[in-house]
Amino acid sequence: MKTETLKTLMGYIAGLVFGLGLAVSGMTDPARVLGFLDLFGAWDPTLMFVLGGAVVTNFIGYRLVLRRPHPVFGERFQLPTRTDLDGRLIGGAALFGIGWGLSGYCPGPAFASIGGLTLPLLAMLVAMVVGWFLARAIPARG
Amino acid sequence: MDWSSSLQGLAGGILIGLSATWLMATLGRIAGISGIIGNLITARPRGDSAWRLAFLLGLISGPVALMLLGGGLGNVAGSGVDVTGEVIGQPAGGVPLMLLAGLLVGLGTGLGSGCTSGHGVCGLSRLSVRSLVATITFLVAAIVTVFVVRHMIGGGA
Numbered sequence: 001m002k003t004e005t006l007k008t009l010m011g012y013i014a015g016l017v018f019g020l021g022l023a024v025s026g027m028t029d030p031a032r033v034l035g036f037l038d039l040f041g042a043w044d045p046t047l048m049f050v051l052g053g054a055v056v057t058n059f060i061g062y063r064l065v066l067r068r069p070h071p072v073f074g075e076r077f078q079l080p081t082r083t084d085l086d087g088r089l090i091g092g093a094a095l096f097g098i099g100w101g102l103s104g105y106c107p108g109p110a111f112a113s114i115g116g117l118t119l120p121l122l123a124m125l126v127a128m129v130v131g132w133f134l135a136r137a138i139p140a141r142g
Numbered sequence: 143m144d145w146s147s148s149l150q151g152l153a154g155g156i157l158i159g160l161s162a163t164w165l166m167a168t169l170g171r172i173a174g175i176s177g178i179i180g181n182l183i184t185a186r187p188r189g190d191s192a193w194r195l196a197f198l199l200g201l202i203s204g205p206v207a208l209m210l211l212g213g214g215l216g217n218v219a220g221s222g223v224d225v226t227g228e229v230i231g232q233p234a235g236g237v238p239l240m241l242l243a244g245l246l247v248g249l250g251t252g253l254g255s256g257c258t259s260g261h262g263v264c265g266l267s268r269l270s271v272r273s274l275v276a277t278i279t280f281l282v283a284a285i286v287t288v289f290v291v292r293h294m295i296g297g298g299a
Binding site: 004007008009010011012013014015016017018019020021022023024025026027028029030031032034035037038039040041044045046047048049050051052053054055056057058059061062064065066068070071072073074075076077078079080082083084085088089090091092093094095096097098099100101102103104105106107108110111112113114115116118119120121123124125126127128129130131132133134135136138 | 144147148149150151152153154155156157158159160161162163164165166167168169170171172173175176179180183184192193194195196197198199200201202203204205206207208209215216217218219228229230231232233234235236237239240241242243244245246247248249250251252253254255257258259261262263264265266267268270271272275276277279280281282283284285286287288289291292293
């Protein structure tokens with residue numbers, strides 16, 4: 001098989017396992033996510049276990065993988081290099097948090113739920129794409 | 143506490159962690175959904191679209207595969223009716239609310255260079271300070287938003 005085909009297949013497998021993980025954990029249900037964010041209601045701890053399980057697993061995984069000189073199908077590991085904290089990062093995260101709290105959807109679960117598409121979800125996805133284009137149009141300062 | 147839901151959360155979380163490790167091991171990429179799909183749709187000139195599109199198709203087919211398998215492997219929250227095992231839950235609001243939320247999520251993750259997966263799962267695994275600050279910020283903003291909507295405007299609904 002050609003390398004490009006294999007790279008595409010690797011991407012598909014990563015997406016499939018990610019989507020299975022979101023579904024098994026219940027993150028494809030906005031009620032679960034909002035239940036976690038509602039600290040002052042009937043708190044649902046599920047998301048804490050999802051994030052904890054993912055971070056611990058990937059922390060160990062990255063430590064093993066990043067020892068290698070390069071990825072199997074690439075010349076180098078493409079890791080973020082920035083370390084500064086700026087308004088774009090913090091303001092962006094705050095806007096995202098408000099949208100997440102309103103809907104119970106962050107980008108992964110929103111796209112992973114296309115198999116059960118509803119009109120409100122479609123509206124959310126279209127608006128999200130518009131938001132991505134808008135963010136691109138706002139130039140970074142400095 | 144609902145231990146079966148917590149265990150499913152843990153199992154799903156481990157799958158998400160394995161997916162992130164897999165993507166780094168094979169393609170050397172961070173498994174950040176807003177970055178992968180956002181760049182697939184908005185990046186000009188287009189480049190390396192194939193794996194991004196494949197990832198998106200995989201992401202969509204994961205829950206669909208679980209639905210086809212049946213056997214109650216999902217973890218949708220029950221709200222009076224028995225929905226245990228359903229895979230994909232219903233949106234929390236109508237079209238106008240979702241348009242607003244979608245715009246904020248898109249704009250916010252675009253400006254902030256990441257979402258729950260990129261900053262939350264991958265960034266925290268790398269012990270990135272930027273990702274830790276972003277994760278705390280969006281968690282606090284989301285918790286405050288839910289508090290305002292449910293307990294101030296909604297009257298505790």
